[in-house]
């Protein structure tokens with residue numbers, strides 16, 4: 505835990521009448537490549553972003569949990585009792601899910617007060633939920649001396665999402681929030697959970713533009729895609745699509761009807777692209793990395809069909825900009841954010857120009873989230 509001078513003062517003492525015992529934080533992530541591969545045992549390559557979720561927490565006697573979010577001040581202080589978690593209460597479901605899963609794991613927890621302040625925008629494809637869950641789990645680990653290593657912590661967050669919040673997401677986001685260091689990417693094998701830090705090459709800079717169209721994981725398209733992947737896996741007679749990594753993606757696709765064939769082709773080719781991207785990053789080959797980013801986007805848009813007309817416009821505008829190696833939809837899709845892999849020093853101007861042209865062409869407002877204006 506870091507009672508860290510850089511953190512802005514939060515509303516904890518004002519809300520709860522005394523200072524917190526612990527503070528913790530976790531970052532959002534941007535996925536460089538490896539999309540919709542983390543629930544079939546595949547590879548991903550997310551990177552931590554400077555936007556963070558911060559929490560302050562204090563133990564309290566009894567079983568009550570009191571929660572306050574700076575971002576939803578009008579909600580005031582919300583409450584529930586440990587052991588009486590009830591889904592359907594908005595953002596506190598992420599915390600209720602955590603305490604439920606910790607209890608199931610046998611971790612001894614008492615009541616607590618917690619306040620949250622997040623810079624990670626909701627619904628932008630930057631893993632705001634994982635940043636919230638991992639920061640709360642870090643604070644709980646510290647406050648109650650829980651025997652959770654960083655991987656167990658990520659698994660707990662994922663279970664809370666899957667089993668309590670009801671979002672059928674994979675392990676990428678909590679692993680990135682728990683393990684990706686600042687300024688580096690995390691290569692992760694989502695089957696074995698083997699992971700490795702990969703520095704972002706000196707000459708590269710990441711830009712992120714939020715399309716302003718929020719996605720929704722708990723229902724809708726993400727759930728449908730996940731069900732399609734499960735159906736294809738069943739028809740192919742394997743445990744996970746990862747089992748087919750040695751095979752020709754086109755040949756595997758031919759064994760399935762539409763649209764399952766294209767869904768599987770995306771996943772199998774995407775896993776290959778992640779491995780190639782890893783090699784390109786290690787070799788600081790940004791031109792190759794940019795090509796892979798563009799190919800990943802086409803596959804995500806055409807085969808996996810998770811893009812939108814607005815995202816297509818942003819990506820095509822970004823691909824044309826000076827200093828941009830490649831651009832693509834990042835995160836689960838159906839809206840969310842676009843990633844720009846740019847030359848160092850070029851990302852902000854490129855992203856600003858894309859947002860300006862996008863507004864002129866579509867009348868919609870896209871927000872440049874990274875690099876931050878002061879970076």
Ligand code: GLA
Pocket residue numbers: 538539540541542543629631673674675676677835836837
């Ligand atoms: C969301 C999910 C992740 C992953 C991505 C798509 O971010 O939370 O588990 O499936 O979508 O790659």
